[in-house]
Amino acid sequence: MDIYKQAYEENIRFERAVLYKFKPIKIPIPFWDSTGGPFDKVPLDAWLELYDENGICGQAPCSENMKDIIPLIMTGETKTYEQWYQKVYWAIRNNGFSGEAAVEVGRFDLALHDIMAKRKGLPLHKFLGAKRDWVNVYASGCGTHLTGQQMVTEVQQFIKEGYTTFKMKVATDFGADLDRDIERIRIVRELIGPQGKLAIDANQLWNAKEAYEFARRVENYNIAWLEEPVHSYDFEELEKLTEISPIPIAMGESPRCGKVMYAYIKAGVKQLQPIPSNLSGVRDWMLVKNQARKYNLELTSGGFSHITASFIATADEEDMVEYLVPLMRTFYDIMELRPEEKDGKFYLPSEPGICVSPDFKLLKKMGCIEAIEFF
Structure with a gap:
């Protein structure tokens, strides 16, 4: 057994x-x-x-x-x-x-x-069947609020830290200035060079026609995937888009149940994005991982990136953790036990169990603990 x-x-x-x-x-x-x-x-x-x-x-x-x-x-x-x-x-x-x-x-x-x-x-990743202690990670950021120079500084820091795949936000202010978005894409592509992988994320804003028109305008920048271009539950629009988009479509962050993911597969997405801490169980994530393998789809996962690493370690080597650095670097900083960030990878600790544990002494010192309840 x-x-x-x-x-x-x-x-x-x-x-x-x-x-x-x-x-x-x-x-x-x-x-x-x-x-x-x-x-x-x-x-x-x-x-x-x-x-x-x-x-x-x-x-x-x-x-x-x-x-x-x-x-x-x-x-x-x-x-x-x-x-x-x-x-x-x-x-x-x-x-x-x-x-x-x-x-x-x-x-x-x-x-x-x-x-x-x-x-x-x-450690959890070994318990779940992982054969390795590291995962590939992509740097996610480039929020729509950043000035051009702030975005350049952020991407340069990502490059310095060894990341080779990057994701940026587009459709600034509900798509009010697409020309600015295209210029931002141009700048990032120039910074990371032709070998860097670049993905873009529209956070469910468009319908199929609008997403297609934007994809056509940016396809020459060699976009690795277009993430959440339409509403996460509008499968009719999603299917329309996957049939015509010149850029691969990625979906799957929003569902709380792994059983929903097959609808994305049927709709023609090329990348599944289940978030372990947002699903209703560990086996839900493993189900989606197995679906990605069965249908030869890419797999990435974000959320609490350093916890997610334990799950991605059970997947294929080319599958990646999304690291939304502007939000999750602070999470990393308040953890006592955590993976090591190095050269665009996370290296998982060998301690038994999940690979993170809060630094409660630090959190208390920071005044961040509001209450403790015992049951």
């Missing part, structure tokens, strides 16, 4: 839980994309510590909504992983499987996997 299957069948009893609530953790410069902003803080509201009967601690980023899940598991009962997961998963059924309740189930599931990996003495 393999380790993963064996862990799923072992019993777990939860003895206690600790929920840390954070004050806003500000980032140095607010970030804007085409349809949102300002994003001025790390997207981290709370942190869960979940202890089993042996004192092994499972951790995960979460929200205060985790307080709806904790009473379901702090019952003194002993169950297998599958029994616990199914109990929590179906308890949120009437909230739907595409909202924040589903996300919170996924984060509970991450804490469960942290416990199981630690029980086996394995």
Whole structure:
């Protein structure tokens, strides 16, 4: 019996839980994309510590909504992983499987996997079957708010840090100045040279016709992929676009359920982008990874980039973690345990469990811990 299957069948009893609530953790410069902003803080509201009967601690980023899940598991009962997961998963059924309740189930599931990996003495990526301890990463940034010189400085720093694939935001101010966007693309292409890979992200702004017209205007800049050009659930427009676009289309950040991803495959996307911490379970992400392999599609994943690295390590070497540096570098800075950022890669630590853990002493010193609740 393999380790993963064996862990799923072992019993777990939860003895206690600790929920840390954070004050806003500000980032140095607010970030804007085409349809949102300002994003001025790390997207981290709370942190869960979940202890089993042996004192092994499972951790995960979460929200205060985790307080709806904790009473379901702090019952003194002993169950297998599958029994616990199914109990929590179906308890949120009437909230739907595409909202924040589903996300919170996924984060509970991450804490469960942290416990199981630690029980086996394995880092999470090895527990999930990874054969390597590193992942390729692409630098994401170039927010629409930046001046030309600010954008140049940011890209030059990305290059200095060893990144060779880059993603930038386009469709500034809801597409109000496309000429400016095209000039920004030209500048970045010139900075990274012909060998650098460049992707662009429109954050779901357009319909198929509008996206196609923009793609035609920028295709000569050798764009690796056009991300979220249409609404994430407008599959009719998406299918129209994939049939005519001169640039490969990438989708998949918005779903909270892995089962939705097949609709993107049928619609003709060339890259899937599941976010582990936004799906309703670890196996949802693994399902999408396997779909990407089956249909020979590219695979990238963002979100909490340094946690995502454990998942991408189980995929193909060419698959990448998205590192939204303006937001997630501060997340990296407040972690005590974390992957090493080096030469455009993340190198995963060998400690058992998930590869990040907050530096609570630093967070306390920064005045970022608002409350701690014990269950």
